[in-house]
Amino acid sequence: MSPQPTARLAVLISGNGSNLQAILDACAAGRLPAEVTAVFSNRSDAYGLERARQAGVPAIACPKPREIERRAYDTALAAQVGSYHPDWVVLAGWMRILTSSFLDAFPGRVINLHPALPGAFPGTDAIARAYAAYQSGDILHTGVMVHLVPDEGVDSGPILGQEIVPILPTDTLADLEARIHAVEHRLLVDTLAKILSEE
Numbered sequence: 001m002s003p004q005p006t007a008r009l010a011v012l013i014s015g016n017g018s019n020l021q022a023i024l025d026a027c028a029a030g031r032l033p034a035e036v037t038a039v040f041s042n043r044s045d046a047y048g049l050e051r052a053r054q055a056g057v058p059a060i061a062c063p064k065p066r067e068i069e070r071r072a073y074d075t076a077l078a079a080q081v082g083s084y085h086p087d088w089v090v091l092a093g094w095m096r097i098l099t100s101s102f103l104d105a106f107p108g109r110v111i112n113l114h115p116a117l118p119g120a121f122p123g124t125d126a127i128a129r130a131y132a133a134y135q136s137g138d139i140l141h142t143g144v145m146v147h148l149v150p151d152e153g154v155d156s157g158p159i160l161g162q163e164i165v166p167i168l169p170t171d172t173l174a175d176l177e178a179r180i181h182a183v184e185h186r187l188l189v190d191t192l193a194k195i196l197s198e199e
């Protein structure tokens with residue numbers, strides 16, 4: 001059987017890039033039939049850009065200038081990302097809401113990782129919000145999901161993968177964050193592997 005073609009991934013980040021690192025490591029280890037063709041960050045100081053450079057991957061800082069309107073920024077970002085001809089665009093810790101000016105350039109091909117279960121804690125600080133909800137007795141566990149981003153909805157697209165993450169009475173917020181990130185690193189790679197195998 002001929003080997004699977006190597007899928008081209010563009011990865012968008014805003015910070016540490018530990019999920020990017022999980023993808024880079026999986027590609028290098030042959031656990032993911034893909035290559036990261038470029039990494040983009042809206043934060044020039046994101047450590048994830050350094051992770052890309054260390055992996056020999058083009059690392060592009062694309063901060064949004066204050067005076068540029070968000071749809072114009074998204075249009076320009078889509079052109080930059082598109083110039084690397086990605087098969088998939090992976091939002092891994094990307095902290096800006098993307099408008100249709102970006103999304104329509106990659107229909108059905110934008111994937112987002114979010115550290116909460118579908119519909120639970122959309123938006124920022126999802127882990128801290130889940131921790132507080134547990135402390136208040138409102139939830140018994142939280143989770144992680146990987147989903148498509150078909151439109152400007154926040155963390156609300158069709159689910160590609162999800163996993164429950166337990167919260168323990170003895171947990172500090174840091175304990176829960178560590179447990180969630182460990183699930184993210186595995187779920188993101190496993191979900192990417194699944195969708196690539198279905199192509």
Ligand code: GRF
Nearest residue numbers: 015016017018019093113115
């Ligand atoms: C992760 O929890 C991600 O889901 C969220 O930002 C955090 C940072 O991830 N959006 P990373 O270490 O930058 O990949």
